[in-house]
Amino acid sequence: MILLTFLRIHWIGMKRDRVVQALTFLLPIMFFSIFAAVFSNQSDPMSKVRIAVVDEDQTPYSQQLMKALMAEGSLDVRVTATREGGNGATLDRSAAETLVRNGDVPVAVVIPKGIGAAGMFPAGDTNQVRPKVLLLADVSDPVAPQVVSGMLQKVAFTAAPQTMAVEGMTMFEKYTGPMTDAQRNMVDAWKRGEGPAIPSGSTSDTAVGLPVEVVNVMQPEQGDTSMVSFYAAGIGVMFLLFSCSGAGGTLLEEEESGTLDRLIGSRAGMGGVLFGKWVFLMLMGISQLTVMFAWGQLVFGLPLTSHLPGFFVVTLFTAAAAASFGLVLATVSRSRAQLSGLSTIVILAMSAVGGSMFPRFLMSDTMQQFGLVTFNAWALDAYLKVFWREVPMWELWPQIAVLTVLTGVFLTASRLLARRWETT
Amino acid sequence: MTTTQQGEPLLVRDARKRFGDVEALAGASLEVRRGELVGLLGPNGAGKTTMIRAIAGRVALDSGSIQLFGRTVTARDPRPEIGVVPQELAVYSLLTARENLEAFGVLYGVQGAELKSRVDWALEWSDLKDRAKESVKRFSGGMKRRLNIAIGLMHSPAIVLLDEPTVGVDPQSRERIYEMLASLQASGVGVVLTTHHLEEAERRCERIVIIDHGRIVAAGTLGELLAAARSGGRTLAMVLERAWPAGIAVPKGFSLSADRLTVTVAVEDGGRGVAARIDTVTGLGARVQDLSLAGASLQDVFIGLTGRELRE
Incomplete structure (x- = not known):
C-alpha cells in the first residue's frame, strides 16, 4: 500500500510535469534520431565522398585510372575548377589544393607524372623510387582520405587488368623461375579472356598496387593542433549557450522575488532591463570563450595568438547571438525549472545537429544542410574558417551576417515575450 | 522631493479593471493626503494588490482615473513621485545593503553626491548602517524587510505604496518598521499600506480604507468606521x-x-x-x-x- 502510494504520487507528478515528460521520453528519442541520422550516413549508398582529381601523367594508364574513379558510385569526382564538370579549366595541383583548403572537397587526388611508366609492381630494383599518388587532404575529416586511398587501390586493380596481369606474371617469373610451356599457354589464354577469372581481393600486399601519400594541406606546420580549435569551438559554443540560458534565468529569479517589478518601474523599463542583461551575457560569453581558447593554447598548443583578430570578431558575434538566445529561452519559460528543462533539450539538440558534438562535415549532406538551421553550425563554421582554413577576414561575412540576423531576431523575440511582465 | 507639488498627492477615481471574468476593481476610489498613513484592508482577492499596482503604473485601468498632484497619469507615464515596496523581498541577496541601495538609486535616477547622501540616509533610517557592507543573504528577515522599504525610498518619493510591509517579521522588527514609517509621515510623505494585521491598522493608520470585491466599502478614521458600523x-x-x-x-x-x-x-x-x-x-x-x-x-x-x- 505504501509502495502504491509512492507510485501514485510520482505518477501524478510526472503526468502533470511536461518538462519531465520531455526529458524522459522526447530527449532520448530526439538524440537517438539525430545520432542515427548522423551515423547512418556511413552506410548510405546515396552519400558520396567528394574528391577532385588531377591527372599530371596524361598516359593511357592514368586516364584509365581517372575513368575508373569517375565510374565509382561512392565517389563524386570533380576534374575541373567549376562545379559542373566540363565547363571549367581542367584542374591542376594548385587549383585542387585550393579546393581542399576552401573546404569544397575533403580530398584531391593527384596522379603524378611517371606513374604510368613505373607500373603497379616494384620493378627489379626494389630501391627504385616510384612516383606516389598524392592525396591532398583536409585532415579535419579523417575518414575521407582513408576511403579515397582504399578506392584508389581498388580502381588500380580493376581499371587496368591487362597491365596488372602482364606485370604480375613478369614479377612471378622473376621471383619463382620461368613458367612451363603449359603454364604460359594457360596465362596467355587467361589474358585473352578465355580462362577462369582470378578471384578479387587476391592481391592485397602493400608492396604492390598504387603507392599513395596523404599530404596535409591545412597548416601542415602546425600538425594536428589546429584541430583542437575545432573542438574548443564546438564545446565552447555549446557551454556558452548553457551559460547564457542559465544567466538569463536571473530574469525569472527577479520576477519571483519581485525585483523585476521594481526594475521595470525604474527609468530602465523592460527594454533597459533586457538590454542590460544582453550586454552582460555577451561580455560573459566573450570571457568564457577567451578563457577556453587560451587554455587550449596553453595546454594543447591551439594557435590562438596567431589568429587573434579573427577569433575576436567571431567570438563577439557568437557571444552576441548566444546571449540573445539565452534571453529568448528565459523569457519563454515560466519558471527556473522550466527553463532548465527547456534549455537542456533545445541546446543539446542544437549542439548535436549543429556540429558541437560531432563534426558536421562527417554528417550526410542532408544533415549538414539541416544543421544550418542552428546557431551552432554558423558559429562553428566561422571558427573553422579562422583557425583551420585561415581565410581572410572578409570571407567570414556569411557567418557574421547570419549571426547578426539571429541576434536581431532573438532580441526582438525576447522583447515581445517579455511584454507579459509589463503593464497588464 | 515632490512634497512641494500642488494638488492632492494621490486621487483615484472610479477605478475599474477586469481580468477575464474577474472584476478586480469595480469602481474603487481612493485619496491620500500629504503626510497621511492610509491602511488598505481587504480579504484576499478583494482588489488591494490591483489597486496598488494600478497606482504604481503596472496595471492599466479599463476606466477611471489616477491623479498624482493634480496630474492625470496613464499606465505608461513615468511616476517618480511614487515609491513602491513590494511584499516580496525585492533585493539582490549577493549584494551588500549599500550596493543594493546604490544600484536601485541609480536606476531610479539618483546620481553623484545625491546618491551617496541618499544611501547614507537610507542606511541610517533603516538602522542598517553597521551592516552596510555585509552581503544581504546574511541578514535576518526583519533587516531584509527594512532594506526592501529603504530601496523604495531612494528617489525621495512623495507617496509610498507598501504591500504587506510587515509580513513574516517579528514584533520587534515590526515596531521598528512602523517607527520608520512614522518618520516618513512626519516629513510629509503620504503612505499607503496593505496589511493583514488589523490591530496594526487600528493603532498606526490615520485612515482606513476597506476594499471588497473591487469596491471601497468603507473609508475613514477608526472612530468614524466604528461609529458608522455599530453605534455604541x-x-x-x-x-x-x-x-x-x-x-x-x-x-x-x-x-x-x-x-x-x-x-x-x-x-x-x-x-x-x-x-x-x-x-x-x-x-x-x-x-x-x-x-x-x-x-x-x-x-x-x-x-x-x-x-x-x-x-x-
Whole structure:
C-alpha cells in the first residue's frame, strides 16, 4: 500500500510535469534520431565522398585510372575548377589544393607524372623510387582520405587488368623461375579472356598496387593542433549557450522575488532591463570563450595568438547571438525549472545537429544542410574558417551576417515575450 | 522631493479593471493626503494588490482615473513621485545593503553626491548602517524587510505604496518598521499600506480604507468606521467547552474562531441580547464555558462590512 502510494504520487507528478515528460521520453528519442541520422550516413549508398582529381601523367594508364574513379558510385569526382564538370579549366595541383583548403572537397587526388611508366609492381630494383599518388587532404575529416586511398587501390586493380596481369606474371617469373610451356599457354589464354577469372581481393600486399601519400594541406606546420580549435569551438559554443540560458534565468529569479517589478518601474523599463542583461551575457560569453581558447593554447598548443583578430570578431558575434538566445529561452519559460528543462533539450539538440558534438562535415549532406538551421553550425563554421582554413577576414561575412540576423531576431523575440511582465 | 507639488498627492477615481471574468476593481476610489498613513484592508482577492499596482503604473485601468498632484497619469507615464515596496523581498541577496541601495538609486535616477547622501540616509533610517557592507543573504528577515522599504525610498518619493510591509517579521522588527514609517509621515510623505494585521491598522493608520470585491466599502478614521458600523454596540465572545459541533452551521451574524472554540456576535441591546444569543448557541448543541463583552473593534467592522475574516 505504501509502495502504491509512492507510485501514485510520482505518477501524478510526472503526468502533470511536461518538462519531465520531455526529458524522459522526447530527449532520448530526439538524440537517438539525430545520432542515427548522423551515423547512418556511413552506410548510405546515396552519400558520396567528394574528391577532385588531377591527372599530371596524361598516359593511357592514368586516364584509365581517372575513368575508373569517375565510374565509382561512392565517389563524386570533380576534374575541373567549376562545379559542373566540363565547363571549367581542367584542374591542376594548385587549383585542387585550393579546393581542399576552401573546404569544397575533403580530398584531391593527384596522379603524378611517371606513374604510368613505373607500373603497379616494384620493378627489379626494389630501391627504385616510384612516383606516389598524392592525396591532398583536409585532415579535419579523417575518414575521407582513408576511403579515397582504399578506392584508389581498388580502381588500380580493376581499371587496368591487362597491365596488372602482364606485370604480375613478369614479377612471378622473376621471383619463382620461368613458367612451363603449359603454364604460359594457360596465362596467355587467361589474358585473352578465355580462362577462369582470378578471384578479387587476391592481391592485397602493400608492396604492390598504387603507392599513395596523404599530404596535409591545412597548416601542415602546425600538425594536428589546429584541430583542437575545432573542438574548443564546438564545446565552447555549446557551454556558452548553457551559460547564457542559465544567466538569463536571473530574469525569472527577479520576477519571483519581485525585483523585476521594481526594475521595470525604474527609468530602465523592460527594454533597459533586457538590454542590460544582453550586454552582460555577451561580455560573459566573450570571457568564457577567451578563457577556453587560451587554455587550449596553453595546454594543447591551439594557435590562438596567431589568429587573434579573427577569433575576436567571431567570438563577439557568437557571444552576441548566444546571449540573445539565452534571453529568448528565459523569457519563454515560466519558471527556473522550466527553463532548465527547456534549455537542456533545445541546446543539446542544437549542439548535436549543429556540429558541437560531432563534426558536421562527417554528417550526410542532408544533415549538414539541416544543421544550418542552428546557431551552432554558423558559429562553428566561422571558427573553422579562422583557425583551420585561415581565410581572410572578409570571407567570414556569411557567418557574421547570419549571426547578426539571429541576434536581431532573438532580441526582438525576447522583447515581445517579455511584454507579459509589463503593464497588464 | 515632490512634497512641494500642488494638488492632492494621490486621487483615484472610479477605478475599474477586469481580468477575464474577474472584476478586480469595480469602481474603487481612493485619496491620500500629504503626510497621511492610509491602511488598505481587504480579504484576499478583494482588489488591494490591483489597486496598488494600478497606482504604481503596472496595471492599466479599463476606466477611471489616477491623479498624482493634480496630474492625470496613464499606465505608461513615468511616476517618480511614487515609491513602491513590494511584499516580496525585492533585493539582490549577493549584494551588500549599500550596493543594493546604490544600484536601485541609480536606476531610479539618483546620481553623484545625491546618491551617496541618499544611501547614507537610507542606511541610517533603516538602522542598517553597521551592516552596510555585509552581503544581504546574511541578514535576518526583519533587516531584509527594512532594506526592501529603504530601496523604495531612494528617489525621495512623495507617496509610498507598501504591500504587506510587515509580513513574516517579528514584533520587534515590526515596531521598528512602523517607527520608520512614522518618520516618513512626519516629513510629509503620504503612505499607503496593505496589511493583514488589523490591530496594526487600528493603532498606526490615520485612515482606513476597506476594499471588497473591487469596491471601497468603507473609508475613514477608526472612530468614524466604528461609529458608522455599530453605534455604541458591543461584541459578545463565548468560549465553548468543546469545539463547535461538526456539521452544524454557525448562525447568521455569529462568527467562529479558527480553533472552533470561540463564537463572537454583536450585541446592541444590552442584557436581553446577551441572553438570547447564548440561548441560540446552546440550542444548537454547544456548551458555553465562559463569556466576555467588549466594545466593537476594527475586526467587527471588517466582518460586518465584508462578511469575512481578513484572512479568508
